[in-house]
Amino acid sequence: NPQSGTDRGYSERLELPRAIPDDSGIYSVEATSSDGQVARNSVTIHVIGRSVPVTPAPVQPGRCSIDEATCRNGRCIPRGALCNGVNDCGDNSDEQCGTAGSGACQPNEISCTNPGRGRKCVQKFWMCDGDRDCDDGSDENLRYCELLPRPPFCKQSEFHCNGRNGTLNQPVCIPRSFHCDGYVDCPDRSDEVGCVKPVVVESPQREIRINVGQTLRIQCAARGTPPPYINWRLNWGHVCGDSSDNGRCTMTQEFDPRDPTRVIGTLIVERVNSGDGGAYSCEALNSQGFIFAIPDAIVDVIIDERPVVVPCFCNGHSTTCNPDGTCRDCRDNTYGPRCEYCIQGYEGDARRGTPQDCYIRYEPAPPPVVARCDPRGTYLERNGRCICKYNAEGERCDQCKRNNFYLNPLTPNGCIPCFCSGVSTDCVGSDWRRRANQLPLQNWNVVPRNFATDRWEGRNNIQTRDGGRELALNLQSTNRPAGDTLYWSAPREALGDLVTLYDGNIDIYFTNDGTGAPIRDEFIWMRGNNIDLVHKVPPGTTFQPNANSTYSVPCNERTFTRKDGSLIDRENMLMALSDLDTFLVKANTAAGQRNAVLRGVTLNPATREGNGDVAQTVEMCTCPANYTGSSCEKCSEGYGRPHPLVGIYLGQCWSCRALCHEKTDRCDRETGKCIGCEGNSEGDRCERCQSGYVMQGNQCLPYQQYAPQPAQPAQPAQPFYGATYYVDGAPYSTQQGPLRIPVESGRDRPVQFQVSNVQPLSVAWGRTDGGPLPYGVTQEGDNLLIRNPNPSVAGNYICTVRLPDGTSDRIPIVVEYQPNGETRPTYPHAAHPVFSPQSPLDIVEGNQAVIRLDQPNARVRWRKDGQTSLPQNVYQDGNNLNIQRASPDTAGTYLCEVYSNGGAPTIVPYEVRVRPASSQPSVSDVLLIISTYWLGGPPKVSIQPKVINLREGQRMIVQYTVH
Numbered sequence: 001n002p003q004s005g006t007d008r009g010y011s012e013r014l015e016l017p018r019a020i021p022d023d024s025g026i027y028s029v030e031a032t033s034s035d036g037q038v039a040r041n042s043v044t045i046h047v048i049g050r051s052v053p054v055t056p057a058p059v060q061p062g063r064c065s066i067d068e069a070t071c072r073n074g075r076c077i078p079r080g081a082l083c084n085g086v087n088d089c090g091d092n093s094d095e096q097c098g099t100a101g102s103g104a105c106q107p108n109e110i111s112c113t114n115p116g117r118g119r120k121c122v123q124k125f126w127m128c129d130g131d132r133d134c135d136d137g138s139d140e141n142l143r144y145c146e147l148l149p150r151p152p153f154c155k156q157s158e159f160h161c162n163g164r165n166g167t168l169n170q171p172v173c174i175p176r177s178f179h180c181d182g183y184v185d186c187p188d189r190s191d192e193v194g195c196v197k198p199v200v201v202e203s204p205q206r207e208i209r210i211n212v213g214q215t216l217r218i219q220c221a222a223r224g225t226p227p228p229y230i231n232w233r234l235n236w237g238h239v240c241g242d243s244s245d246n247g248r249c250t251m252t253q254e255f256d257p258r259d260p261t262r263v264i265g266t267l268i269v270e271r272v273n274s275g276d277g278g279a280y281s282c283e284a285l286n287s288q289g290f291i292f293a294i295p296d297a298i299v300d301v302i303i304d305e306r307p308v309v310v311p312c313f314c315n316g317h318s319t320t321c322n323p324d325g326t327c328r329d330c331r332d333n334t335y336g337p338r339c340e341y342c343i344q345g346y347e348g349d350a351r352r353g354t355p356q357d358c359y360i361r362y363e364p365a366p367p368p369v370v371a372r373c374d375p376r377g378t379y380l381e382r383n384g385r386c387i388c389k390y391n392a393e394g395e396r397c398d399q400c401k402r403n404n405f406y407l408n409p410l411t412p413n414g415c416i417p418c419f420c421s422g423v424s425t426d427c428v429g430s431d432w433r434r435r436a437n438q439l440p441l442q443n444w445n446v447v448p449r450n451f452a453t454d455r456w457e458g459r460n461n462i463q464t465r466d467g468g469r470e471l472a473l474n475l476q477s478t479n480r481p482a483g484d485t486l487y488w489s490a491p492r493e494a495l496g497d498l499v500t501l502y503d504g505n506i507d508i509y510f511t512n513d514g515t516g517a518p519i520r521d522e523f524i525w526m527r528g529n530n531i532d533l534v535h536k537v538p539p540g541t542t543f544q545p546n547a548n549s550t551y552s553v554p555c556n557e558r559t560f561t562r563k564d565g566s567l568i569d570r571e572n573m574l575m576a577l578s579d580l581d582t583f584l585v586k587a588n589t590a591a592g593q594r595n596a597v598l599r600g601v602t603l604n605p606a607t608r609e610g611n612g613d614v615a616q617t618v619e620m621c622t623c624p625a626n627y628t629g630s631s632c633e634k635c636s637e638g639y640g641r642p643h644p645l646v647g648i649y650l651g652q653c654w655s656c657r658a659l660c661h662e663k664t665d666r667c668d669r670e671t672g673k674c675i676g677c678e679g680n681s682e683g684d685r686c687e688r689c690q691s692g693y694v695m696q697g698n699q700c701l702p703y704q705q706y707a708p709q710p711a712q713p714a715q716p717a718q719p720f721y722g723a724t725y726y727v728d729g730a731p732y733s734t735q736q737g738p739l740r741i742p743v744e745s746g747r748d749r750p751v752q753f754q755v756s757n758v759q760p761l762s763v764a765w766g767r768t769d770g771g772p773l774p775y776g777v778t779q780e781g782d783n784l785l786i787r788n789p790n791p792s793v794a795g796n797y798i799c800t801v802r803l804p805d806g807t808s809d810r811i812p813i814v815v816e817y818q819p820n821g822e823t824r825p826t827y828p829h830a831a832h833p834v835f836s837p838q839s840p841l842d843i844v845e846g847n848q849a850v851i852r853l854d855q856p857n858a859r860v861r862w863r864k865d866g867q868t869s870l871p872q873n874v875y876q877d878g879n880n881l882n883i884q885r886a887s888p889d890t891a892g893t894y895l896c897e898v899y900s901n902g903g904a905p906t907i908v909p910y911e912v913r914v915r916p917a918s919s920q921p922s923v924s925d926v927l928l929i930i931s932t933y934w935l936g937g938p939p940k941v942s943i944q945p946k947v948i949n950l951r952e953g954q955r956m957i958v959q960y961t962v963h
Contacts, residue, residue, distance in 0.1 A: 019047045069094065070279035070296060072235045082292065093236040107233045108283055108290075113138035125229040125285050130157040130175025149227070149255045149263065159226070161186035179226040180287055197289030198224035201262060204282050204297040211302050213324060216269040218297050220282035221262050228284040229253060230265025235278045240269065277301040314339040316353035333358040374398035376407045377414040389414030405429040406616045410558075419571050420621035421578070421632045422649035430618040430630065433610030434504055439583075439601045441471055443491040446587060448484060449521065458486065465597075473596040475588055485521045487584035488598050495528075495580040499631050501555050502574060503617040504604035508551045511597035512543045512589050523589070524553065524560075527582035529575050529650065532563040543589060548599065556617075575650060578633035606630075624775065626653040638665055640672030642762065654764045658779050660686040661698070661762070687761045687804075695759065723803060725811060726754040738796065738812040743789040745819045751784040753799060753811075761802040768796035768812060768893075791817050794907060795865050796893050814909050835896075840911035843886045851881040851910060853896060865893040865909070886914050 014027065028042045064076035071077060071089035081088040088094050105111045105121035112120055112134035122133040128145040145156040154160040154173035161172040178185045180195035202221035210216055222228045232239050232251055240249040249269050256262035265284075269276055277300060282293035312321035317339035320328045330339035334350040334357070342350050342358035350357045373381050377392030377399070388397035391404040392414035400407050400415035403425040407415050418427035446458030463472040471488070480486065506524060522534040535553055543549040553559050555577070562568050587596040606615030623632035626639040635641055635653035642659055656667035660674035663686035667674045677686035680693045680700040689700035725732045727739055728751055743749040753763065763782040766773060773779070776787045786793055794817035801809045836852040843849050853860055860879040864870055873884050883890060891914040898906045 019045075021047045023047050064279060064296070069281070069292075070235050072237050074235075089236075107236075107238050108231045108285060110139065110144070112136060113141075123285070124231055125287065126177070128157045129177040131177035147250075147252055148229075149253050151255075159186075159191060162188050162190040176226070194225045195288055196225050198222045198228035198284035198286055198291050200282065200284055200291055200293040202264075203293040203295065204280065206295055207298050207300070209300045209302060210272055212273060214272055216267070216272050216276065216299065218267045218280055218282075218299075219264060220284075220293050221256065221264045222282075222284035222291070222293075223261055223263070224284065224286050224288065226286045226288075227255075227263045228286045230263060231283040231285060232265070232267045233281040233283060234276070236281065239267065239280070240276070272301055274301050274303055315351050315357075317350065317357075331355070372396060374407070376409045391415035391417060403427070405619060408617075416570070416617060416619070418619055418621065419574055419631060420619065420623065421575070421627070421629075423627050423632050424621050424623055426622040427619040429616045430500070430606055430614075430620045432500065432606040432608055432615050432618065432620075434604045434612030434615055435607045435610035436507075436612070437603045437605060439490055439494050439603065441468060441598070441600070443493075444471055444598070445489040445491075446473060446478070446486050447489045447584070448480070448486060451487070451489075451584075456480075469599065471598040473587060475594055475596060486587040486596070487525065488587050488596075490583040490585075490601065492581055495583055497578055497629070497633065498580050498603065498605055499574055499578045499629065499633050500606040500615065500618050501577055501603055502570070503554055503556045504606065504615065505552050505602075506555055507600075507602040507604070508585055509548070509599040509601070510551075510585075510589065511546075511548050511595075511599065513546050513595050521586060522584075523551070523586045525582070525584035526560075526576065526580060528577060528580040531568075531572050531576035533560045533568065533573060533576050534563055535560050571649075574631055574633070578629070578631065578650065624773070625778075626655070626773075635669040637669070638667075640667040640669050642672035642764075652766055654762075654766075655779055658764055658781070659762050661759075662781060685761050687759070698759065723758045723760065723801065723809070724756045725801075725809070726752070726756070727799075727811060727813065728752055732811060734809055734811070738814045740814045740816055742816045742818055743786055743793065745789060745817070747789065749786040749789060750780075751786070751813065753782045753784065755782070755801060758803060761804060762800075763802075764800050766798055766800070768798045786815065789817055791819075791907075793817060794895070795909065796911065816909065817907055835910060839909070840913055842913050842915065843883065843890075845886055845888070845914055845917045847886055849883045849886070850877075851883075851894075853879040853881075853898075859898075861897040863895055863897070865895055881910075883912070886912075888914055890914050 014029075024045060024047045026042055026044050028040065031039050064070045068076040068078060069082055071091060072093035073089060073091045075089055077088040077094060082094050085095065108124055109121040110124055110127055112122065114134075114136040119133065119135055122139050126133045127139045128141075128148055130140070133139045140157065148156040150156050151158065151160040153171035157176055158173040159176050159179040161174065172186060174185045174191060179191050182192070185191050200220065200222045202219070204218045204220045208216070208218070218232070220230055222230060230251070230253060234240075239251075248271060249267070252266045252268070254264050254266075256264055263284075265282065267280065279296040279298055281296050284291050284293070312319065312325065312327070314321070314327035314330065315334070315338055317330050317332045317334045318327045322328060326337040327339045330336070332339075332350075332355045333343050333346045335341055335343050336350075340350050342348050345361055346358040347361040348356075348358045373386035374392075374394075374396045377389050377394070377397035379387045379389045379397075381387065386395065386397045388394070390413040391401050391411075392407060393399050393401050397414070398407065403418045404415035405418065405427055406429040416429075418425050420427055441464070444459075444462065446462060448454045448456055458473065458478050461473055461477050463474075464470070465472050473486075475486070478486065508524070521536075523537045524535040526533040537551070543551075555573075557568055557570050557573055560568060560573065583601075585598065585601060587598070589596075604612065606618045618630060620630050621632045623629070623636075626636050628634050628636045633650060638656050639653040640656055640659060641651045641653055653669075654672065656672075656674065657665050659667055659672050660677065661681070663677045663679055663681045664674050666676050673684045674686045677683070679686075680690050682688060682690050689695050692703055693700040694703055695701075725734075728741060732739065741749070741751055755763070765779045765784045774792050776790070777793055778785050778787070784797065784799070794815050797813050797815060799811040799813070801811070803809065841849060841851065860876075862870060862876045862881045864874075870876065871887075871889050873887060874890060875882055875884075881894065881896075891912055894910045894912060896908045896910055898908065
């Protein structure tokens with residue numbers, strides 16, 4: 001093979017672009033026809049060396065030393081003389097460092113597209129920075145953005161802040177022009193940190209020799225804050241004789257993949273000609289200043305004295321060529337240097353030399369691309385489609401559904417549902433990290449296995465050793481029966497809210513001097529909110545006798561069970577961990593043990609300051625205003641739980657102002673007990689006056705100012721008939737059904753509530769199902785205020801009034817949302833007569849029912865309140881709603897959307913109640929006060945709440961009171 005030749009495979013041409021004497025010799029060619037016949041030939045080539053050496057063209061202009069700069073006229077000046085206000089070059093090229101807005105654009109500027117509208121030129125560092133510097137906005141054109149490096153998560157015109165949005169945990173991007181502008185714009189202030197002018201860290205290559213027609217590539221690297229723009233100058237003027245966007249010359253910027261603090265600038269000059277020789281200067285500039293690299297790149301362009309004219313050979317598909325012999329304007333659907341290839345979509349052999357060489361390619365449609373299913377969220381793959389697990393979605397089942405988080409292979413449904421203590425469904429996975437929290441070994445106790453009934457304690461038998469780093473117990477000194485199981489008990493003050501311990505490790509350090517026989521009883525026992533969590537060591541596990549042992553277990557529903565061994569769900573685990581009051585570790589871990597030694601207990605919750613693994617299985621909830629905590633497990637400041645664990649989950653947080661009769665804004669968040677009662681009042685609810693004061697109206701007046709009513713004749717004892725209520729300005733009787741309160745879109749709606757005859761202990765508004773008030777609905781005093789109504793505020797509400805005799809009344813209302821001020825149809829008083837049967841419907845579990853709606857000319861849609869569809873055993877038949885085999889999940893409020901005359905729908909609520917098949921009376925009947933209170937009469941029992949709507953599998957606690 002020739003050393004300088006080009007073999008093009010099956011081409012009929014052998015090329016020697018730059019022949020040298022070593023290429024001399026005999027060259028053979030062999031061709032094979034389609035029928036297998038072979039033809040051969042040869043040619044002898046003699047390459048004669050030149051007698052006159054080729055002299056490279058001189059550098060245009062003369063070459064300067066490393067510490068000098070090249071003027072446009074070729075003169076060399078000291079580099080320090082650049083931009084000093086003195087014309088050192090003689091042609092003033094050393095002072096053309098121009099600023100934006102001057103006449104002709106300088107090499108470090110770009111031209112605005114429409115200079116007649118104002119500014120003509122702007123600095124290249126200002127292009128694509130999110131700010132319109134040209135009056136026509138052309139400096140933000142996409143073609144300029146494509147020349148800049150792209151930061152992670154943001155566009156080229158933006159700066160990526162180091163921190164994340166604290167609420168949504170999303171990257172924060174700001175306009176690039178805001179970076180180092182003297183004003184803090186990032187949440188973490190990172191846009192104003194470390195601002196400094198550029199520093200060149202890699203200068204361009206000092207000498208470059210290149211032939212005419214080749215491509216010139218020069219690189220230069222710099223650091224700075226903001227990241228600098230790297231500009232190029234040729235002999236202190238424009239590259240290619242004009243600006244860098246003329247198509248032949250390109251300046252690109254990119255971050256160094258090995259060092260993202262470095263910006264690499266690359267100059268590419270295609271089809272080099274004699275005018276491209278000279279000194280190329282690398283200029284790094286940002287908003288803080290500019291700097292030139294030392295030295296310049298000196299480019300020598302080599303020009304042949306006798307250029308060789310190559311004959312045109314284009315396989316019959318063109319007759320015009322470039323000076324180097326490459327073909328131009330290929331016809332007949334061909335392309336290539338010799339028009340030897342068929343263009344895309346055509347096939348054939350373009351070297352045959354006929355116009356029909358390339359013909360259209362007919363291909364069958366490619367098979368559909370099958371997305372690779374994500375195994376974490378995929379249930380199965382069927383016919384190339386991914387069938388997702390219940391809580392996953394997406395074409396590849398690689399995303400979590402709304403109100404779910406953390407796609408992982410261990411969760412059966414793919415993603416973990418948001419719990420948020422039942423008061424919210426909006427959450428994300430935590431970015432907190434695990435932190436080892438060693439429980440102090442002071443104030444520990446020893447209790448028996450049946451500690452709930454056996455009050456024995458072994459606190460006095462505990463010995464502290466090794467400077468308080470170990471607890472020791474001689475089991476024989478306890479005088480407990482042989483084989484009795486004892487537990488180390490942690491102090492209550494070391495526990496509390498540990499909800500972020502979920503899925504974190506519990507590490508136990510102890511010493512066993514027994515036989516090492518397997519242990520059978522619960523090894524770890526925790527309790528919180530009356531929920532027991534126990535963990536048993538896997539069967540066959542033993543601990544080495546007379547040696548220090550360590551046992552670690554993750555705290556989740558796969559490793560812990562209920563006390564009776566039944567499975568426990570994640571929701572109940574989180575409720576227990578939210579207020580942990582008991583933590584037990586088995587003391588006698590093996591048979592034959594005489595001494596028990598506890599060397600430490602370490603919990604690994606997720607914290608903001610943690611330095612361990614990221615706790616992705618811990619939820620971070622967006623809570624209503626009256627709740628706080630990662631799982632909304634605590635009441636916010638100014639709210640309290642007057643009845644913890646009443647209703648579903650942890651109970652509702654009420655406003656302290658409402659609990660305390662408007663006498664204080666402070667109360668205990670766990671009990672609701674009022675703090676700092678004002679107006680001379682006192683009591684857990686500020687419900688009575690201090691000594692020497694008398695209640696008159698809602699004020700505590702000094703006894704001297706009290707004006708008692710004239711004494712009335714003694715009356716015989718009468719039963720207590722209760723208070724008189726006014727709702728929305730009208731009298732209300734507890735024998736009535738729910739009041740219907742219409743609200744209009746965008747108009748605030750107060751619901752006034754008044755009590756006469758008695759001074760109630762408390763007035764509290766909530767949802768009928770025990771849930772919190774929705775967003776925009778608040779309690780102000782005794783009134784309910786609905787701000788900016790929307791469809792989510794519609795539904796059933798309940799006002800619970802606690803009376804001085806200990807009883808409670810519950811006043812229900814139904815809020816009906818009317819979009820755009822639409823007026824609801826007029827119905828007769830009480831329930832809507834269009835329904836048959838009328839609301840509410842009482843149905844026994846397992847039975848069937850049909851709710852008929854007499855609206856023949858209207859289009860009707862049924863759905864369940866808070867859901868987008870109907871439960872599995874409920875379906876719509878025409879305008880009617882059919883219930884088959886009623887279950888607890890069937891109970892609740894259904895919304896009937898009636899569409900007529902093409903307008904917005906009229907939404908009418910309908911309540912369905914389901915009672916167990918074994919009970920005859922309804923749930924509301926069972927939960928009513930079960931004895932009547934007479935003055936001087938027998939004791940009275942009351943139950944709260946009276947009505948609870950539950951979903952299947954939810955937990956319920958009912959509280960009763962004996963007076």
